[in-house]
Amino acid sequence: MSEHSALDVLQRVFGYESFRGEQAAIIDHVVSGGDALVLMPTGGGKSLCYQIPALVRPGVGVVLSPLIALMQDQVDALTELGVRAAFLNSTQDWQRGREVEQAFLKGEIDLLYVAPERLLTDRCLDLLSRGRIALFAIDEAHCVSQWGHDFRPEYLGLSILHERWPDIPRIALTATATEFTRREIAQRLALDDAEHFVSSFDRPNIRYQIVEKQDARKQLLRLIQQDHAGDAGIVYCLSRNKVEETAEFLCAHGITALAYHAGLSATLRSQNQARFLREDSVVMVATIAFGMGIDKPDVRFVAHVDMPKSIEGYYQETGRAGRDGLAASAWLAYGLQDVVQQRRMIDESSGDEVFRRRLGQQLDAMLSLCEAIGCRRQRLLQYFGQTIEFCGNCDNCLMPPDAWDGTVAAQKLLSAVFRLMNERGQRYGAGHLIDILRGKQTPRVLEQDHASLSVFGIGQDLSEQNWRSVLRQLLAQGFLMVDHEGYGTLALTDSARKVLKGEQTLLLRREVARPAKGSAPRPKPLHPDLPNRAIALYESLRQWRAAVARDHGVPAYVIFHDATLREIAITRPVDLNALSHITGVGARKLEAYGQLLLACIAREAA
Structure with a gap:
C-alpha cells in the first residue's frame, strides 16, 4: 500500500499528526517487503515501526517479545486503540490458546505476540505455516548477542524465520547496540541483507549524575526525598540481598518501595510488577532481571546503587526513565568497592580468555564514564559511535569537576x-x-x-x-x-x-564541593512544567483516567499518557474536532472517551 496509508493509520489509530525521525522511512521499507534492523532509543517510537506495517500489509504481524509478563499490557494498550491484538503464552489455559489460534487462522487478528521459546515449538511453527503473515518483528533484538547484557539463548533459534518464510519481511529492533553488537545481531538472525536504521541515541530529557559512593542508601533516600518525592522510579542493585535491604530501608522512610529479583516467587514478581505499572508513586528496587519491555512512560528516575557491568546495560536501564519525553534523572553511586567487585566477577567468570577480555573492555568503558571529567552524555554516546557537543544537562556540565x-x-x-x-x-x-x-x-x-x-x-x-x-x-x-x-x-x-x-x-x-543539603526535603513544585491555570484541570483529568483504568483493569497510561492529558489541560479543546488534534487521541479513543473528556473540561471551567 501507499505511504499515505501508513500516515493515515498513524493519525487515525494512534492519534499522532506526523512521523518522527526515521519512522516513515523504516515503515515504508518494511511495508514494501524489506528487512530492517532498527536501533532507536527507548521512548523513540520503535513499536510503531512494526505495528503500522502490520496494519497496512495483508496478514498478521507476528511479534517476538521476550517477556510474557508484559504481553497482556501490550495487548491491552493496542485493544484500547481498536487494534485486534492477542498473545500466545503459558499464562493462558488451553481453551483461550485455542481461540487465539483459530482467530489467527481466520485472519481476525492484526498483531500476535509470541515468546521466542513458544514460537520455536513444532505446534506454533505449524500454526504459523497455515496462516497469512504480514511480517515478523523481533523486539529487544540485542538479546541474541552473547556479548550483550541481556543474552537469551532461545533468540539464537530465530534464524529459522528466514529459512521457513524467506519472503516475509523481518524487522529486528533494539535500543542499545554498538557497531560490534549490531553486526552480531544481523549475522545471528540472518539479516545480512537488511537495511540498518540507526537513530540518535541521545535522550536529552534525562539528566545524568554519577556521585562518589559514601552511604549509598542514604544518598538514594536524599535523592528521592529532595528531587523525586511522589515520583515513580526504578532502583537497580547488584545482589538480591541488597534489593531486599534497600526496599525495606525505603519503606521504613515512608516511600512505597517494592522488591523484584529472580529469587522471589513468580507470583510475587508478577504482583509487584503489576503494582509498579498500575499505581502512581511506586519505586521498584530490582536486579537487572527487571525492566526489559517496561512501557511505563512516567518513570521519573532510574538509580543505580551499584555500578553496572557495561555502558550498554547502563544505557538500556537508564532509558526506562522519561519515556514520555518529560524531564527525568539517571543517578549512579559509584565507589572503590564497585571496581574491586566487578574485576573479581570478571576474573571468576567461567568464560574463556576472549570472553573475559571482552567483559574487561566493557567494564573499562563503564569506569571511563564514571571517572569522566567532561560531559557525561558526550562520553556515553561516543561509546555508540555518536558525536555531540556538551549537553548542558549532566552533572559534569552543570557543575564541572576539577x-x-x-x-x-x-x-x-x-x-x-x-x-x-x-x-x-x-x-x-x-x-x-x-x-x-x-x-x-x-x-x-x-x-x-x-x-x-x-x-x-x-x-x-x-x-x-x-x-x-x-x-x-x-x-x-x-x-x-x-x-x-x-x-x-x-x-x-x-x-x-x-x-x-x-x-x-x-x-x-x-569532586567539586556540592551545596550542602538539609535533612528535610525541599518543597518541589507539583507540576513545574505546567502553567498554573492548567494544574487543576490536569489533576481532574488524572483522577478521571485513574477511575477508567481501574474499571478496565489496565495501567493508567494505557488509557492516555500524561503528555496527552497535559496537552488537553493546556489547550482546553471545546469540541470533538479540536480534541481529535491532541497528540495520542486516535479515532477509537475519541469515540470512547471524547465526550467524557469534554465533560471533564466543562466541569473544571464552571
Whole structure:
C-alpha cells in the first residue's frame, strides 16, 4: 500500500499528526517487503515501526517479545486503540490458546505476540505455516548477542524465520547496540541483507549524575526525598540481598518501595510488577532481571546503587526513565568497592580468555564514564559511535569537576604497593595502604612494622576520601590490579612503570564541593512544567483516567499518557474536532472517551 496509508493509520489509530525521525522511512521499507534492523532509543517510537506495517500489509504481524509478563499490557494498550491484538503464552489455559489460534487462522487478528521459546515449538511453527503473515518483528533484538547484557539463548533459534518464510519481511529492533553488537545481531538472525536504521541515541530529557559512593542508601533516600518525592522510579542493585535491604530501608522512610529479583516467587514478581505499572508513586528496587519491555512512560528516575557491568546495560536501564519525553534523572553511586567487585566477577567468570577480555573492555568503558571529567552524555554516546557537543544537562556540565595533576599522588600510592611487594613480599588492600600513606599507627601497621617503610606518612596532604578517589582512578585506568587469589589485595600492572618513572603525567578528577543539603526535603513544585491555570484541570483529568483504568483493569497510561492529558489541560479543546488534534487521541479513543473528556473540561471551567 501507499505511504499515505501508513500516515493515515498513524493519525487515525494512534492519534499522532506526523512521523518522527526515521519512522516513515523504516515503515515504508518494511511495508514494501524489506528487512530492517532498527536501533532507536527507548521512548523513540520503535513499536510503531512494526505495528503500522502490520496494519497496512495483508496478514498478521507476528511479534517476538521476550517477556510474557508484559504481553497482556501490550495487548491491552493496542485493544484500547481498536487494534485486534492477542498473545500466545503459558499464562493462558488451553481453551483461550485455542481461540487465539483459530482467530489467527481466520485472519481476525492484526498483531500476535509470541515468546521466542513458544514460537520455536513444532505446534506454533505449524500454526504459523497455515496462516497469512504480514511480517515478523523481533523486539529487544540485542538479546541474541552473547556479548550483550541481556543474552537469551532461545533468540539464537530465530534464524529459522528466514529459512521457513524467506519472503516475509523481518524487522529486528533494539535500543542499545554498538557497531560490534549490531553486526552480531544481523549475522545471528540472518539479516545480512537488511537495511540498518540507526537513530540518535541521545535522550536529552534525562539528566545524568554519577556521585562518589559514601552511604549509598542514604544518598538514594536524599535523592528521592529532595528531587523525586511522589515520583515513580526504578532502583537497580547488584545482589538480591541488597534489593531486599534497600526496599525495606525505603519503606521504613515512608516511600512505597517494592522488591523484584529472580529469587522471589513468580507470583510475587508478577504482583509487584503489576503494582509498579498500575499505581502512581511506586519505586521498584530490582536486579537487572527487571525492566526489559517496561512501557511505563512516567518513570521519573532510574538509580543505580551499584555500578553496572557495561555502558550498554547502563544505557538500556537508564532509558526506562522519561519515556514520555518529560524531564527525568539517571543517578549512579559509584565507589572503590564497585571496581574491586566487578574485576573479581570478571576474573571468576567461567568464560574463556576472549570472553573475559571482552567483559574487561566493557567494564573499562563503564569506569571511563564514571571517572569522566567532561560531559557525561558526550562520553556515553561516543561509546555508540555518536558525536555531540556538551549537553548542558549532566552533572559534569552543570557543575564541572576539577582536573588536577595527580602524578605525584599516583607515584606515592604506586610506590607504597611496590615497597610492600618487593621489600616485604606482602600485598594489602586499599584501607591499609591508605593508613600507611597517611601515617596512621594502627594496630596492623604497628604489628607489621610498616611505620618503618620509606613511604610511611608521605601522603598526609590528602584525606582518606581523596586517597580512595586516587586509588579508584588508578584501578580504573589500569595502573593497579586486584589480586583476588590474595583476597582482594592490590598489585601493580605493567603500565604502572611509566608513572613511577615519571614518564607519564596523570590528570585526575577531583569532586567539586556540592551545596550542602538539609535533612528535610525541599518543597518541589507539583507540576513545574505546567502553567498554573492548567494544574487543576490536569489533576481532574488524572483522577478521571485513574477511575477508567481501574474499571478496565489496565495501567493508567494505557488509557492516555500524561503528555496527552497535559496537552488537553493546556489547550482546553471545546469540541470533538479540536480534541481529535491532541497528540495520542486516535479515532477509537475519541469515540470512547471524547465526550467524557469534554465533560471533564466543562466541569473544571464552571
